[in-house]
Amino acid sequence: MTRTLPLDRPAATTTLEVEDLVVEVLTENGWATVVDGVSFSLGRGETLGIVGESGSGKSVTCLAIAGLMPPRQTRVRAGTLRLLGQDLTALDQRQMADIRGPRIAMIFQEPMSSLNPAFTVGDQIAEVLRRHEGLSRKASKARAIELLDRVGVPNPARRFGQYPFEFSGGMRQRVMIAIALACTPDIIIADEPTTALDVTVQAQILELLRAIQREHGMSVIFITHDLGVVADVCDRVLVMYAGQIVEGALLDELFEDPQHPYMEGLLMAMPRMDQVSEALVSIPGHPPQVGAMPAGCRFHPRCSYTREQCTHGDAPALEQVGPTHTTRCLRHPELTLRGTT
Amino acid sequence: MTQSQTGPTTSELSVAPGAPAAAGLPAGTDVAAVAHPPVRHRGGAWSNFRRRVAKNTGAVIALGVLGLLVVIAVIAPWITPADPNQQDLRSVLLPPFSDGYLLGSDQLGRDILSRLIMGTRVSLLAIVLALAVAMVIGVPAGFLSGFLGGRFDMLVMRLNDAAMSFPPLLLAIALVGVLGPSLRNAMIAVGILLAPRFLRLVRGVVIGLKEETFVEASRSIGTRTRTIIVRHILPNTLSPLTVAIAVTAGYAMLSEAGLSFLGLGVQPPDASWGSMIREGFLYVGRAPWLGIFPGVLIALTVFTFVTLGDGLRDALGREERTES
């Protein structure tokens, strides 16, 4: 039922391979599946966007890949989870910790709370270097100041000794990027890194991420719900809904020729700043709650193209609709969906 | 954009018994109301609070135990097996399960069980008195301090700081020493001691409420300050105040016991559990049960209050925010 997208690059340039990732969480009513059979691969130097509404499972997918889901309340299973050929499913907690930092680094949404208020910003960068590269206190400090400088923090030597509360939101996010960059990882996972920031600061941060990626040729997974940001930074996009990938395509294909009604709905719901728009449309209803997935296509209760065949049985399979394009919609051959120009 | 994340793992999960969305409606229809019916539980903050308390096993058991104690205290004079002050010098310091003395007798031959039952009344009354004093001082002061702010608040908080810098029991001892030992004086002293707890709590709650958007909204509507206080502020202080009462009751009981143990509280021949430990202490070598039983009762009662306080506090947790 699930398989990797055929648009995946040849093995030599594949950084990450994920096949059939399933994440379950413990709820009051027992185990519930929040990520259901997610498969994708990530090429070297590629920026892969994952979009979806809150609760679609996009963050959980990435936390699970990085081994950051809490063990007792969650269960993570994957057919394949391979980072540059190394099988991550075989690693224990300790070995995963060795991976995080030098191989996979993360940037989170809330720059205000993601840094520890009790330690200086510099120490929080330097400790990564001490932990993974075995640098001395002095060497790690020098390197941390370089990193602060690289991510555009003015006065890095002085700022090294300051605490997070003395930094603005944008500056804190730069510090987070410096932490992520410290060991030049193969993959950076950025989980809504600009959602909490003002637009002008968002533009700065996106610019910085782009520059860093160019410099080091690292792969980026970019999680966001903002289609504008996706259009700005991604090469390829996965659309998630209710724990499943419902569509995957190269950036331009996805926006110009969406193959899943959900993606069409997302595109139509965005008010456009560059156009005079009439009435705004919206996807009716709400995403299903965890543990209460509808039968058949999970999107059918909110879909305007729903037919009888969509409402029962298993969720439809992810189908190939083009060399680089997949969708999880039964009716895709008969539908002509609207994209943006 | 402003949705805050609750934690590292739950950020993406809205785990709740979900309502399946309505089917077959065309795009763009206004279905917010239809597709997402309100969750099925009724009542305002207060009754919502009560509903959650009812779901908390610990709190319910604690309430039951407490209810039992209150009943015992009320009907105490009618259920004691013997006159609690009746001395019988022929049968002193009898061990438990002696004939006619289920839990033994004390140094004057009085029935320990009967004294414990009467002591329930004294001990609970003492708690009520201390709490009343503490709340009469602390609640209005805290309310005004929080609501008015400014200089008044500063003055009250300085006074409060001063009160808090007294070692609690020592101040009570000094006060009782000056006023003369009696249960009433002891509990007034304990009440004064506990007042800062209520003051700080109420002040904090009121300051928090003043910041709430619904209070600002009410001001923008043109509601009178008096009405805002009565309709918005007071009802929302009720639940946290209840928690504080439960927690503080435990401290009041321990303080009463301590003062009575020192002979500064209840005066002979009346007995509270604390004063019975005092007597037991004198005969610890010969008749340890004298002190053991009242101690167990105190510990149980305070434990009940602590459990109740924990349960109430859990029930108080902010309501979860469901996705819009």
Add this chain to the structure above:
Amino acid sequence: MIETEPLLDVRDLQVTFSPRKKMFRERVSLRAVDGVSFQLYPGETVGLVGESGCGKSTTARGLMRLVEPSGGSVTLAGRELLGLPANKMRKARKDIQMVFQDPYSSLDPSMLVLDSIAEPIDVHLDLDRAQTVERVGALLQRVGLPAEYMYRYPHEFSGGQRQRITIARAIAADPKILVLDEAVSALDVSTQNQVIGLLEDLSRDADLTYLFIAHDLSVVRHISDRVAVMYLGQIVEHGDVDRVFDAPAHPYTEALLSAVPLPSPKVQRSRERIVLAGDPPDPSKVPPGCRFHTRCKYAMDVCRTVVPLPTPTIGSGEVTCHLHTSGPQLAGASVRELTTPHAAVVG
């Protein structure tokens, strides 16, 4: 539109925060709103945009007198609100109501929806209980919720539903103006669109006038007739919404617009991006001269010392920028007509 009298006339509004004096510390007073003027004409929607900390919310709270302005004037239908005694102010509030950002804290958790919506009715209308209940029911239906929801408590509702309830409360006493302070920002996109649709319906049917405060420029473009852009406590540019979005006259407006990524890869790739240096402004550290000069790529010498004055722009509105007065070229034209930054610096 300009022919008629403004319904709300805000002139030179100032709001100053002076934090309590700390021992051994200088008292720093912070002018969050520094001379803001705009008018609302009957039936129109004016968007007020800017980044966090620019003073747009404080402007709203100042003109509502939820914080006391330190200067200026606010005239509602010909009557001055600032300085109005408390009882008269209370009455005046009937005509101008507010919807806040956070739908969760906007409703008192201990009160029935009925009582929340009835609050303005109790204060401003002379209705008995039965009439009130009937009116609340009608209001709920008007905002797209069943009337029987009035007997429920806020915690039973989702964010979108709560925002409908607060809108019902805001319109309960038939106000003329609604001040919408980031009223849809906390909602996700689908819900947001539904609530915007509701607001549009209401303004049409009930002849409401909106001051729509938001940081989301796409939404503002959609809903507004006119728009004002704020930076560091001042309005730097205003005008008809299409003029401001299509031909921004202020460098800040231009940068702000260019920073919003558009949901179309082709368009996004072809756009010129202007990345502003530095952080959004800190209102306690106001630079001399033009407040924007520290981040402006067109900054000239004059900008660092002389405070610019508002100039009319081509099309509509005004802009407060030296490029239009002291510079050689613009005089009201779009800042996009500047080909290179150097051209301006030469002058």
Add this chain to the structure above:
Amino acid sequence: MLRFLLLRVLTTIPVLVLVTFVVFGLVLLIPGDPAVTIAGPDATVEQVAAIRERLGLDRSLLVQYWDWVTSAMSGDLGTSLYTSRAVATSIGDALPVSIALAGAALLVSLVIAVPTAIVSALRRGTWIDRVATLGSSLGIALPSFWLGLVFVLVFSLTLGWLPATGYVPFATDPAAWVTHLILPALTLGIAGAAESTRQLRGSIIGVLQQDYVRTARAKGLRGRMVVGKHVMKNASVPLVTVLGLQITALLGGAVLVEQVFGVPGLGQVAIAAVTTRDIPVIQGIVLVAVLVAVVCNLLVDLVYGYLNPKVRPR
């Protein structure tokens, strides 16, 4: 840091002034004529007059207060009405004993609380956590003097391991000092441990849910480092606040425990004074105890400033 310290010291001044009002005001609370009450029912007119004169009750309140404060500041707390000993001397003898007891109790409470809280919070919801939570609720509920009674019963009277009562100064016999201090310190420390455990467990659980802990794990830091460094420093902030309150509470609680174990500390002196209505002694003890508490809280605040960079002035 120096300015922070200075500021902090200055803010205690109004508190201290208020405290002197309260302590001095104790005399005014005596029902009826204080001199008559103090002298007792059998006293002669002369005796009452003597007491009145010694207490200075015949002068104006303001003068009385001023005299009392100025002499207190020079270390003269008056003389006992009962023993005619200088109050300062009695307190000087008893204070070190109480401080030793309270200090030992604090140590006991930390040694129990910190590891328990950490294990309990990290293993939240498991049986270890439930046992620890139950234990700490019980620890709060047990009256300390009763616990002392049980300890005496078990460890002294039954097992005969430790002395039941009494106190030996450190200088006389360090070993005996320790054995005499163990039971009282344990008794007093357990209640404090229970309170600290609950507080610390709660704050660790709170910190564990913070985004920056996730960041620390995302950096690949080892579990020990995440907890030992990132969690503990933040979780200690509320603990320090509690410690401040606890020091005050320990000084009070010591009164009861001293009574149980016959430890000649401030508590013993206070009880003796209260039963005889020895006003100058009562005033002196309360004043000294408050001073000790205030100084301890000052120290606590300095630690707080270290843990929480935000309150530290730059």
